[in-house]
Each structure stands twice: as structure tokens, then as C-alpha cells.
Amino acid sequence: MIARSRFRFTEFQLLVAPSLMAIVGLLTIFVAPRGRAEWSWTDIWVSLAFVGILFGMSLGFGAIGFRGDQVVFPVTATLAGLGLLIVQRLYPDLAALDDALAGLAQRQLIYLLAGLAVLFVTVLLRRRVIEWLRRFKYTWMILSLGLLAITYLFGTEIYGAKLWLYIGPVSIQPSEIVKITLVTFMAGYLEDKRDLVGTSWRLGFLRLPPVPYLLPMGLMWAASLSVLVVLNDLGSALLFFGIFLVMLYVASGRLLYVSVGLATFAAACWFAYRVFARIDIRVQNWLDPWQDPRDLGWQQVQSEYALASGGVLGSGLGMGRPYHIPEVQTDYVFSAIGEELGLLGSLAVLALFLILVMRGFAIGLRAQDGFARLVAVGMATIIGLQTIIIVGGVVRLIPLTGITLPFVSYGGSSLLTNFFVVGLLLNVSGLRRRSVNGGSRR
């Protein structure tokens, strides 16, 4: 399909903000510790390259005739730029603490580039991506579940959780992939069975949900959850559960499903709390990490110090000491932002995520195709829930479960998959009225 190219003016304008942030921010990081206003162009080549790629991509979107949303990409770029800044800021301090983290910044750059490429390609392929996802939904699901199983068998355990699969020098985190296939599978399945999911089954006097159609999904859900409990990845388990409930509710409109889901979830939580000691520890750490500040509560206490030290305005980029928090580059990146950019910075980051999520729902609401709109809502939910789970854990609204802050945390799998998530959102926003697979037009 040949489309006329078009200059994406709104997007181009909005990209000025992340560009300025990336350049000024990196300058600050280099100038701050020196105490003198001396810098050279080589200091900020990273940001200049980043800015160049952003505008290039925007022009590229226009060139291929992409007519989709113009807000999602600049917001994503701002968050990714912030992640870039934070890693650039942290790696000298972290490398001084631990040699293994010396290559942090370079790897983050590579992941970021690869992520942007994934985003661009996802948009470039247009409806074909959506079609593939829908047509091969069982295949993707089984493949990703298989990946989880392999991780269980051959994965590497870090901090008591088997999250990573090492293939040569590359490590991947299969749960990041599963979150996407979970959404696309459910979207496809629920869309296929749309007419049946909303109906009910009669069994004598009882009106039951259409059990045979929900059964495969229930199995899937149970399988993924149990694998995760076995793999020890509670954050992803929480995320999957949330996605599952939202998809079911949005597609069916039945509060009954949500109630049953919530009830089983509460039961599962209670069970896990009683059975696994480590969950007990997490709950204790959530309610009062100060009880055991040197051992179990150490990380959380350090994070509290960081956030509190930030105050309203923050210490300024490069002027704080967030490197005292263990794993600050992944789970606790939000605390580093809170310390150095203050309440204003942390609220701004939350606002950006909120904009992104709301924009995603809006894309879903505007989409015509039943599958695509469910995918859009699912993708927005992934970003929203993931933010809530990790930020909620960091600020101790809920127990902390290790999961990344999308686009900002360090981590290859997370960056790549989240850029794919945004790519799908953009992709759906760009779909024309003709629906996928030539399906019915309403």
C-alpha cells in the first residue's frame, strides 16, 4: 500500500522537549561534579545522536505515510531520554562500586538503539504485525510459555529469582516477552469468541459463564502464574494477573469475571503469604523496613533516604547520592529520579506515564478493528500496571516486587519489549478503517 508522505508537525514540535532535556541534562551531569562550566562537544555526543535519531524517526514516520498518533512517540522519547540520562549519570559511580557494572552505559545505549529500531520497524510493517499476532496467537503463546519453561530448567538465578536465560553473551528475560503474547493471545481469543463470552450457560437453575470457552484461557493463566511462582518472579506474576483481569473485563464487560479473578487472586496472595517465607519478608519490609535496616530492609531504607533527601526540587542531576541504593539502575531507578529531580521530577515522570496510558486507551477507543482495539487497551494496561507495580513498590504503597520501570530502568529485554509495546500502540493508531483479515465492518 502506497501512502502519501506527510510532515508530522505536532510530533516534531513535541520532540523539542525531550531533545532539550537530553542535551541540557547530559551537560549538567558532566558539569556538576567538576564544579566548573567547562565542557566539550564530545561530552554530549550521546545526547546529540539520540536527538538526531528522534527527529530522523519522526521524519521517517512521515515519509512512509504513517498517519497515526503524534503524542505517544514524543512522550516515550522523553521517558527513554530520562532513562539514558540516569544511566549516564549513574554508571561512573556504580562502576566504582562494582566492576561488573562498568559497561552499563554502553550496553544501555545499544539496547536503546535496538529498541528504537524495533519501534520503527513495528510501525513500518503496518497492519502486517497485527495480522501476524492475531493469526499465530496460539503459536506465540506456546512459544513464549515454552521459553518460560526453559528458563525454569536452564535459567540463571539472581537474587533468588530465575528470570534470565543466557544464550551465549546475550541474556533475555522471557517474562517480558510473555506479557505481550499474553495480551495478543487474549485479544485474539476473546475477539474470536466475542459472541460467546458475553453469554451464559444454563445448568439447571444456574446461569454459568460459557465454561468451555473460558477454560483454555483459565488454563493458560494458571500455567503462567504457577510457572512464575516457581520462577520466583512475583512482579511479573502481579502484572500478568492484572493484564488477565483487565482483558477479560474489557472484552466481556462482566464484573462477575473480575470478582472471581480478584477473589482467586486474594486467595493466592494469602496462600503465598502463608507458605513462602520470602513473601512474609516482603510484607514486613513493606509495612516497616526500619525494623531490620541493615539486612532485609537495607535497600528500601536507602530508597526512603534518597526520596526524602530529594524534597521538592531535588538535589539536581549529578548532585545526589542515589548510588547508595542497591540495584538503583533497575528496580529503584524511580528513587534516583526522586532524589535528583525532586518531587517535581517524580510527579512529572508519573504524569508522562499517565499521558502515555491514557493515550493508549484513546487509541483503543478510536480503533475500529475488534482485535486491534483490544491489543491497544492491553498495551496501555501493560505500561500502566508496570508503572504502578514498581512505583507503588518503591514508595511502599504495595510490597515491592522486582520489575522494571518501562523505558527508564536499565535492562535490554525490558527496553526492547516496551518499545515494541509502544510500536504496537502507534501501529493500531495508524490503522485505516478496513479491519484486519478483512473482517466485518460495523
Added chain:
Amino acid sequence: MMSVLRATSLLLFFTLVGFGLLVGGDSDDARWLALLGTGWLLLLVAFWPSLPASLPTFNRTAIRTAFLLATVFAVLSVQLVRIQVVRSEATVTRRALDPVTGDAVTNPRVIESDLDVERGRVFDRNGSVLADSVRSGDVYRRVYPEPESAYVVGYYSPLLYGRDGLEATYDAELRGDEGTNALVRWRNDLLHQPQEGLDLHLTLDARLQRTAHELLADRPGAAVVVDVETGAVLVLASNPHYDPNRLFTASPPEREAAHGYWQTLTSDPASPLLLRATDASFTPGSTFKVVSAAAVIDAGFASPETTYEDDGSFEVDGRVIPENENRPDDSTIWTLREGMAWSLNIVFAQVGLALGPSVLRDYGDRFGFDEEIPFDLPLVESQLASDDEFLDERPALAETAFGQGQLLASPLHMAMVAQCVANGGQMMRPFLVDHLRNEEGDVVERTEPSVWREAISPDAAAQIEEMMVGGIERGVAAGAAIAGLRVGGKTGTAELGEGQEPHAWFIGFVGDPEPRYAVAVFLENGGAGMAGSLAIGRELLAAAMAGTP
């Protein structure tokens, strides 16, 4: 109907969260979380989207889901405001203890910034440096060049034991967080430039303090010299003491050494961290007779010439009080003046009985017993009696009047008693910090001498002063006389009971002819005879006068 419910919910939400943030700021986290959870439900009610029934299922459910997520973001923001603003200060300085080892966990930022700051210096009254900040590598080291005065400044131990003494009381000023120009401070803060710490200029005289330590030698005790007119403290010597240089730490090996030093300090039975001059109180013995005499004269119950019978033993309510061995002859009638000069317990037992419990309590109050005396360092409260009914017993009243009973006083306080009598009955507020200066050398803050208590009338004070001078001319304290100067004084031997050496005291003043300096010397378990404390007192007074231009 619906709108009323929504408005009420919103109002309730703001009330609950506002209450939790502002009023219940210190409440425990679990309760706050429950509050916030309730607030979230109220928020849901207040803003639940009312959608037309004609909307397709998908649109309805999607909008509701989006709304739900948005409210959670709102709750996250509220929690951030609590952590980063409301509870910020409390958290930054929060200390927590490891339940197993008892080690403290503190904010590393606070500790590290302590090493980054060039603290203000501390000077004595003649400009000698008592505490300095010296750049070494990328930290500022705190050094105390005068070993005899160092502990008065306190210690500064950022990585381990925090700070103490003036380093603690004047921490904000030494750091430059207070006392300097607010605009300059704000600018430095904004530009991440270090604040300019203020210098402390003390009333302490490092040379005199050194003399005091030479006189005390290695005996445990204290020596205090104050300016009679102003209340300025020139000497605040305590034995044993510690070396704050050894508690400063900037690196792990130093940390080990400091930790070891701290262990020896805390396990030493003589407790060198407890500064005898200010941190501890002791039975004052006969030095308290100055207070009793002041009370009985000021109240108008007696004059210096009032006579008392003393035949070597005195019975009160079945309790026999023996006289000490101070009487110069076998007379049985003694004036109050003579009783003071020869420190006769039976004379003062009768003074106590004449005063009665309420008048004695009143004068105890006026002289600052059972009161918090304002000072630049923590100062322990002196006490008249540990339980209220004690003085209602007549034997106890008699004992207290000559300095025993349940009396406890700090050496600094006893110096202030001497100062009060020598200053016409006005007890000045004792002070150690004379003024603060900024980097440009301008005086930012100066301590103005102020009267803390009008204890007794000038007339009564003059009579007591005269009696104390008389005690030096002819009496047990005769050894304190200094040729060419007018000296007044009172010795004290505090009996501690069987098997314990008594404490030896001396309080007094010197002038030419108006009193200039008051002194208090205390030797812990210094033994009877008082020669030690008396000699130290005389030497200190002479040295103080010699240093006066």
C-alpha cells in the same frame, strides 16, 4: 442525589488525606496506608464516570479501566508528596538500629555531606584555635590543637558517633545552615556551593584552662572559673576527659581505631565521656552553707552576728549530729559569721531548722536548684532533695542546711553560686560562646550578659560576701589568701558514707577590690582536709587575676 454523594466523598477524601498528611504525619505507616486505601475508594466514588447506557460494552469497560488506572496514579502522587515533602525531614535524619547487632543505620548523605563541609572554626577568648577544619584530599578533617580545651568544644565524628558538646549545640551555625544571610544561603544552595560556616569565639581562656589541668593533674574532678560581672565561663576543666581528635573518622582504618577508642572510653569505670564540670552533680558539702546563710539573712531571720549554741553535739528529733573537728576553741556560743568561717555544722543545722522546709525550698529555687540553668552545653540539674517530703523531716532539714542530705550540685552551678554572691545577689546566665563571626570577620551574633536570677538582695549579698572574705582572713579557708587581693571563699567536704573518701570542694571569688572572678573546684573522692581543692582554687584565682590587664 448522586452529586451530593460525589461532593461528600471528595470532601471526605481531602479531609482524610489532609488529616493523614498534616496531623497524623508521625503515625505509623500501616495506619496511613489504610487511610490512603479508604481515600482511594472515596476518590472512585467521587469521580466514577457515569456513561450513557447506549455506549457499546467495549467503550464503557475501557473508559472505566482507564479511570481506575488514573486514580491509582493520583494515589501514587499523594504518597510521593508524603514521602518527599511531609515526612522528608524526619526521614532524612532518621536513625534505625539493627535488631541483632545494635548498629545504627543513618542516612549516608548526611554523613558524607558532613565530611564535605568546611565547618567554622572555634577560638578561645585570645584567638587561639580550639577547633579547625583542614582540607585533606576530598574531605575536611576536624582537628583540635589544644588538648586541654578540645573536649569543651565536643567531638565531631560524622561516620560513627555524630557530634557532641558545642559541635552539637552550634552545629547549624558551624555548618552555615543558620545565622548567615538567608539570601546568600539560598544562592549557595541553588548553585550547590558550600555554605560558609560561622566561627565560634568562646569566652574560654585556653591558657587558664591549661593551668587548671596542670593543677588538677590526674585527679578526677572539675575546675570552673566564671567572670563575676557577666557570667562568662573562662575555665571549664573536667578530669578525666577525652581526645576528640581520635573520634574523627574519614576512612575505614580510622573508623576501626575510633571504634576501639570509643570502646575504651565507654568501658572505662571513670567514664571520661562524662564531663564532671557540667554532666554530673555531686554532694556539695559545706559549700552549700553559702546558700543557707544567704537564705537566712535575706529572709531576715538572722544577721551575721546572730548567735547559736554549739557544744560539740546537737540532737534533733532523737537524732544526734556531732560537730566536725573545725572548732578553733571550746567556746559554746558562736555567731553566724564564725559558724561560716569555721564551717560549723551545728550552727547551720539550727539555721536550717530556723528556715523551715518551705523557705529553704524557695531559696533553693532562687539559686537554681531543681531548675534547668540555660547554658551553651547540656548542664545537669542540681537538686535540693530527690523526694519532695524529705525536707519535711527536721533531721533532714538540718543536714541539708550544712550541705549533706540529698543535695547534689554540678561544679559549674557551685561556681555560679559564688558568682551570685559576689555579684550583689544577681546570678548571671552562664555562657561559653561570646560571639559568632562570618567569613568576612563581621560579628553576626553576640551574647549579651543577662541576669538569670535575682537570688537575694544586694544588701544580703554584701553581708555574705563579707563573711566569705572573713573566712579567708580567719577560718578554715585561710590557705586561700592571696597577697594584695581580696579573696572570699568557702571550703567543703562532702561525706559520702562508710568506706568512701569524701569529695573535696572549694568555691570562692577574687577581686581588687570588687570581685572579678568566681571559682569552683571539685575533687571527686578528694579526701578530707580540703588542701587540694583549696590550693587549686587559690592558684586559679591568682592566675585569672594575673592574666587580667
